[in-house]
Amino acid sequence: MTAATRTTGAVAALLVLLALGLFGQAGWPAALLLGVLTGILLAALLHWLVDQGPAPMDGTAFAPPVVQVAQPVAVAAPAVPALPQDDLSQDDLRAIRGIGPKVAQGLNQAGVTRLDQIAAWDDAQIDRIAVEIGRGAARIRNDDWVGQARALIADRAGA
Missing domain, CATH: 4.10.860 (DNA Excision Repair, Uvrb; Chain A)
Structure with a gap:
């Protein structure tokens, strides 16, 4: 003692x-x-x-485990498919519910100018475009931009 x-x-x-x-x-x-x-x-x-407590440790007794973290790999985003159309023609994208003037401008800057481009989107393209225009992908899906674009194209073809 x-x-x-x-x-x-x-x-x-x-x-x-x-x-x-x-x-x-x-x-x-x-x-x-x-x-x-x-x-x-x-x-x-x-x-x-x-x-008489435990022996002092030198700091290596409980070394944290080493975890190998995978390095992120840059993947080029797929381009929005351009269908063979007249490059000068543009559709009024504001005909789709949920697309206003600002969103239409953002879509134009992202290279989306026609309804048939929106009609051809898949989930990956919706996610990529949502990031580019600053809009939630869930909102694009909930407003069904792809379905609306297809309906507008069908209406235009029937007229």
Whole structure:
């Protein structure tokens, strides 16, 4: 036992002795016995925790596991399929519910100018275009831009 452990135990014993002797109804012999027992138990506990605790570690005992992280691979986004049409002709994309002037402008900047381009989209192209125009892909799917574009093309062909 170290001197610090013995001193701490003695101080604890003295405090218990004083507290019980002055304020308790057990009397001074009982206070003395409880004080000595408290001092011994506290000193033994501190000795066990401090002096005989686990061996100090050098920092390598619990090294974090090394995880290999795959490096991201750049993949070129597929281009929106351009159907053989007159390059100068553009459709009014605002005929589709959910496409306003700003969204139509964003689509034009992304190279989407015709309804048949929208009608040919698959899920991957919807996701890519949604990122390019700053619109949620779920919103494009919920508004069914592809279905609306196909319906508008069918109406135009029937007219």
